[in-house]
Amino acid sequence: MPSIETVRKWYDPTDPVHGFDHVLRVLILSEKIGAELDADLEILRAAALFHDATGAAPGGESRRTTHEHDSAELAGLVLREEGWDQERIDAVKHCIRAHRFRGNETPSSLEAKILFDADKLDVVGAFGVARTIGYAVQARQPIYAKPSQRFMDEGEKEQNEPHSAYHEYLFKLRRVRDRMHTVPAKARAEVRNRVLTSFFEQLALEASGEG
Numbered sequence: 001m002p003s004i005e006t007v008r009k010w011y012d013p014t015d016p017v018h019g020f021d022h023v024l025r026v027l028i029l030s031e032k033i034g035a036e037l038d039a040d041l042e043i044l045r046a047a048a049l050f051h052d053a054t055g056a057a058p059g060g061e062s063r064r065t066t067h068e069h070d071s072a073e074l075a076g077l078v079l080r081e082e083g084w085d086q087e088r089i090d091a092v093k094h095c096i097r098a099h100r101f102r103g104n105e106t107p108s109s110l111e112a113k114i115l116f117d118a119d120k121l122d123v124v125g126a127f128g129v130a131r132t133i134g135y136a137v138q139a140r141q142p143i144y145a146k147p148s149q150r151f152m153d154e155g156e157k158e159q160n161e162p163h164s165a166y167h168e169y170l171f172k173l174r175r176v177r178d179r180m181h182t183v184p185a186k187a188r189a190e191v192r193n194r195v196l197t198s199f200f201e202q203l204a205l206e207a208s209g210e211g
Helices: 004-008 020-037 041-050 064-081 086-097 110-121 126-138 149-154 165-179 183-207
Strands: none
Touching: 004 020, 004 041, 020 041, 020 110, 020 126, 020 183, 041 064, 041 086, 041 110, 064 086, 086 110, 110 165, 110 183, 126 165, 126 183, 149 165, 165 183
16 A cells, blocks of 8 residues: 555645545544444555546646546556555455546445545535535636526536636535435435535625625
C-alpha cells in the first residue's frame, strides 16, 4: 500500500475540490463505513487514495470526463509494482472506475459501493457547499445565476446560460442523497443534506432580495 506521503504528491495542494484534503476525508469515511459493513479495508483504502489521482480538476488539459479510468490505471500500475495479485488490483480498479456520479460503470462490489457513497458524502454537506463553490471558481462560473425556466423544467441550459454553483445544486447535489447504496451512508446523507439544502435555498432567497 502506498504511504500517505507518496500518494499526496499526485494531488494539487491548492485544489479546493479534488485536493488531498478531499481524498483524506473520503478515506476516513470509507474506513468507518467499511468497518461497519465488514468490507475489505485494504482494497477500500487503496481505492480511496487513488480515486481522483489523475485529471479530476477542470480546465486546461484536464481529462475530467475520464479521470476515473485514468486514476484506475495509475492505481493498477503502482499496485502491480508493489506485488498485489491481479484479482485484488482489479477489485481496486473497479472501485475507482465506479465512483463517479456521472460515470458509466455501476458499483457492484461492497467496496465499490462504499467508495461511491464516501465520495458523495463529501459533496452533500458543509464540505459539499464549499467544494461546489470552489469548483465554480475553478471553472470560472458564478456562484449564483438565476436558472432559466428551461433548466428548471428540463435540466437543459439556454444558450450562454452559465452553470453556476446553484445550477449544480439543482442539477446534481439535491439528488445525491438518493443515490447512496449503503445504510450507514444513507443515514449520514440525511443529516448532511439538510445543511446543503438550507444553504442553497438561502442563497437563492438572498439573490432575489429576500431572506
